[in-house]
Amino acid sequence: MKSYITTPIYYVNGSPHIGHAFTSIMADILKRNRQALGYELMLSTGVDEHGQKNQEAAQELGMPIEDYLDMRCAEFRDVFDKLDVTYDYFVRTSRDGHKEAVAGMEQSIFDKDLIVKKNYTGTYCKGCEEFKKESDLTEDGQCPLHPTMQVEQTEETNYFLKMEPFRERLLKHIADNPDFVQPVAFRNELKQMLAEPLEDLCISRPKARVTLGVELPFDTEFVTYVWFDALANYLTNIDWPDESYAPWWEECEHLIGKDILKPHGVYWPIMLMAAGLPLPKKLSVHSHWVGAGGVKMSKSIGNVVDPIEVMDKLGVDALRWYLARHMRADSDSQISVELIAQTYEAELNNKLGNMLSRAAKFARSKFDGKLPVKGELTAEDEALRQTVLKATAGMGEWIDLADIPARTQAIITAAAELNEYIDKQAPWSLFKNEDTRERSKTVVYVALDCLRIVMEALQQVIPASAGKALATLNVTEVARPWKPELDRLPGGTELGDIQPLFPRVQ
Template sequence: MKKYITTPIYYLNGLPHIGHAYTSILGDVMKKFEQMNGNDVYYTTGTDEHGQKNQHSIETSGLNADEFLTRQSENFHNLFVDLGIDFDYFVRTSKPEHKKIVQEILQNIYDKGLIVKKSYEGLYCEGCEQFKKPSDLDQNGCCPDHKVAPKPISEENYFFRLEPYRQWLIDYIKTHPDWIQPTKYANEVLGMLKEPLEDLCISRPKSRVWLGIELPFDSNYVTYIWFDALVNYISTLNYGHNSDFDIIWANSTHLIGKDILKPHCIYWPIMLHALGINPVSRYFIHGFWIGEGGVKMSKSLGNVVDPIEVIRLLGVDALRFYLIHNMTLGGDSPISLSMLKQGYKMLANNIGNLQMRVLKMVQKNLNNKVPSSVSLNNEDKKLITDIADRFAQIYHQEISLETVNNLANDVVKSGTEVNAYFAAHEPWVLAKDPNQKERFNAVIYTTLECLRLIGLAMYPLTPETAYKILDSLGIKPQPFKADFKPFILSENNEIKVGSPLFPIIE
């Protein structure tokens, strides 16, 4: 089946942070999980290169727009490559192919009479790039997100009427219980839909904002950043010019953070509905990464976790695993360098040491060959089949935030079980007793076979580690498939002792 996964596109007024790394890793994990199940996935991530925030950054950078946007966009692109993210298309909204489709869509909605021009007076927060109602502000009259008082602005603008679609959207959410996951966010959106929706201002006068896509029906204006950015989800599929659009859109997933619920779950489905396009198939909404002890990350507190530094210290896979394993569903989750180091040590103890110990025993006692014609007892067989069944079950589930989180949990659980088995049977003692040769072989085989299943299951989470584990067991062919049939290793598999998966760190 053909599937489509997207991340939000990221603003270029700062450097990529752990939140960006998380969403893009999550998409990659989901893509690899789907591919192991035989599905064909088109995965996009990228950068949002318009709007007032980017414009301000350009103006203070001393660079021209193109130089600035290219340099900043490369920071994201390069990080995602370093994180092993296998995106199929990297969106840059400054590209002409995206601009063209945004303009076609604006013209289409304008021609349907759904856009009106009127003069508007209101309080405008530049940080949010949105007009604010007095009820949106904190007790100091400031934007609660930006802690700045919005400026009073009076200007003529174009508006898209949302209210006529409100009841349709409420009904859609109520009749599609899995559309917005986890459910608490669906309820949050329903809460936003209790009051009539104000007209959405979709233009910005060029006198104020020059970095944007010109309205096709009025060259004095550029389009509002969300009306531009959201369209990336269909411009990457070449909407309007691609006869396969409906096929791939019919199985589409948006991964988003909880802070962009309103544009994604209210503006976007209404825009699509106005265009006669079905909504995205599902949203997966995640919380934020916060500092240890629940404090917000900030430069002044010195608790910001920089993904580039984490990769340098702990490698890519420890970061990927930590993020998927530790994100609380429907909530925020703490992260710090010391927590990441603990996660690294857990992987080193649970998987890395086990692999190294068993491989060295095969090297020393079995001439690098998987023991052949072993007689496994019931305990050996049960351990192998339990782990095989567990992973087969996970890989049969519909993908969700919960599924990938459960996968990480099951990897740890299986590693713990195999370690306990290995410790209880003391193969290093059996190896010294010629009468125990058969038992030694069975314990080694069981451990190797479990390690193979764990390595295979880990592939979406930690592709490099999975590849190393399977390679050390003499298993070559990629792409890996979610085939957890047990008792596959045989004397034909040549064992290779390589370097440690998670070498000791300070």
């Protein structure tokens, strides 16, 4: 069983921001989920090094382009490493194998007479690096995605891919494969994009204007339009055109933000059809993050959430947890450093960290540093155990992007019940009385065994903290395929060191 998950490749005309961190962390959570189910995984993320915007960013800093790209590439890699994103392949579109494969794909489409050369006059947005139709623009004639950049009238000779011959086929594919685009709101949006005849897609840029790109194999005066080149990374990462790509490609799932639905839902499938290649299995679309109160993040308002700053202040899992817990697939979600800190304190620290340290410290001091052996169980014990099994079961099943918040919420709700259980059972009081001392052992065992299940499940979301917790419980191996199972903590074994999981922050 294979699973291939991709993130978009990110433009390197600036430093990594929360949007980059988000998509790559979600991809990592899905990867860890599939691995827990026993799948063989391929996760790709990386950077798009071509196009006019990158070229201009290097010029602004007065750096040679190669040095600039190396610097940004290292920066993105470093951030993803710090975010515990366990990518299997880090994409750089400047690598040789990629460029050759892109050129090969273009030549094969050109040979089928699906690419035409023509002169075009139109409104061009530098931000999108594409021509815009009048209906794409705002009332005052600007790009809705780049309102502060002026669109320009540009006249240019370029190469175009014929799109319209494939429109009906793509609509049929979407109808026949209801899972192809998720969630349903974005499937409908895509169908809307395909409701009218499609204009030819410009797939080149003259070298006079853009030099950073893949040269067209059939006309060396042009480089490839950045999307055509970038989208092909999904194939070249798995060694296409080598046949070995096929079993991965069949299982490919693209994670994308809603702003790039059109390139992934229209351009890419049609490029693949034109090249005679199968479509990816699925597009999982997410919405964006906005500041508290629903205000768009901006430097001037000062509400930009910098992933590095959050990690330095609260640790990587505070950020991973917040993003997983509060993302909404089909509407924008709010984020601020303060909201992250609140969730960290209320959920991770109060419900998980304190629970582990209280119960484990008690066991270490009262039971010779060992995990107690449980006795007979009461109805309350059984009820808690069933609650925890039920709440964590979702992490032992396939998770779609849109499922992530509900699955994490279920776990934290069960953790709250676990806290109530231990407060009510009060093993520290039971221990003081000789008649109830045995009972205190059972309570501590039940609580720690339930906490183990919770932490095993949370390895998919907050791997670093869950790993520390499991080390304290002396759990060295978690079975794969994983599902929540009771009584896997052997009573009578030594407990490990108690490390503070979620240190309090000022």
